[in-house]
Amino acid sequence: MNRALRSRGEASVNAKRVLRILRANGLTLAPHTARRPGRTHDGIVVALRSNVRWCSDHLELRCRDGAVVRVLFAIDACDREIMAWSATTTGVSAAMVCDLMIACCERRFGATKTPHPVEWLSDNGSAYIAKETAQTAAPLGLRLLFTPVRSPQSNGIAEAFVKTLKRDYGPPRHLGRRRDRDAAFAGLVRGLQHDPPALRPAHALAPRVPQPECLNPPRCLSGQTGCTPPVSVSARGMPSASVRT
Numbered sequence: 643m644n645r646a647l648r649s650r651g652e653a654s655v656n657a658k659r660v661l662r663i664l665r666a667n668g669l670t671l672a673p674h675t676a677r678r679p680g681r682t683h684d685g686i687v688v689a690l691r692s693n694v695r696w697c698s699d700h701l702e703l704r705c706r707d708g709a710v711v712r713v714l715f716a717i718d719a720c721d722r723e724i725m726a727w728s729a730t731t732t733g734v735s736a737a738m739v740c741d742l743m744i745a746c747c748e749r750r751f752g753a754t755k756t757p758h759p760v761e762w763l764s765d766n767g768s769a770y771i772a773k774e775t776a777q778t779a780a781p782l783g784l785r786l787l788f789t790p791v792r793s794p795q796s797n798g799i800a801e802a803f804v805k806t807l808k809r810d811y812g813p814p815r816h817l818g819r820r821r822d823r824d825a826a827f828a829g830l831v832r833g834l835q836h837d838p839p840a841l842r843p844a845h846a847l848a849p850r851v852p853q854p855e856c857l858n859p860p861r862c863l864s865g866q867t868g869c870t871p872p873v874s875v876s877a878r879g880m881p882s883a884s885v886r887t
Contacts, residue, residue: 687763687798688719693750695719695761696784698742698770699800700734701808714738716746719763719799725749736772743775747782756783763787763797 644654664670689695700714714734715727726745728738747754762784764770779786789796
């Protein structure tokens with residue numbers, strides 16, 4: 643503006659005076675303090691009936707062989723059933739989310755369209771906000787909902803499932819290969835589908851988890867002292883037990 647005024651031979655405007663007038667009339671923006679305001683989580687994610695709100699999220703499981711398995715799943719906000727899931731060693735794409743939506747509709751309604759609008763709650767990941775995902779969700783009868791930025795509590799059902807899965811079966815000491823992790827996740831899903839109210843992944847997956855070898859070797863406890871007496875080798879090479887007093 644001052645350049646235009648000078649070209650016409652007119653007096654320029656003092657920028658500080660303009661800022662002072664704007665502040666006096668409340669026309670300036672709030673100063674940036676690099677602090678994000680907290681959000682009160684007073685909403686309810688849990689639905690009172692099934693097939694009202696579906697929550698989706700994805701997680702990463704690292705194996706001892708260096709492979710990273712990314713699991714995408716969808717869970718009902720009422721009965722907590724894992725309706726569909728998929729795993730890959732590459733990035734989660736919009737095509738995977740679209741296939742997951744179709745699988746959920748086919749499992750719950752036996753068709754490729756819901757009889758009533760169903761909410762699809764997810765975060766703001768690139769696979770969920772993609773144009774292809776929105777174009778697929780509309781014909782299926784799904785209404786896309788997204789959590790606020792940096793607010794994982796808004797999708798607490800999916801986040802709780804991720805935390806439980808990583809806490810019980812995510813550490814590398816349990817499963818060392820990719821196919822073992824895929825089989826374990828499939829067993830967990832089957833257990834939750836057979837007994838949704840229990841919501842005990844450890845009970846559902848315990849019979850199907852391959853136990854690692856030589857991680858926790860069994861110890862033979864004696865009934866008197868509560869520990870195994872140390873075994874020492876005698877001069878003749880024969881083992882002999884020495885009891886601690």
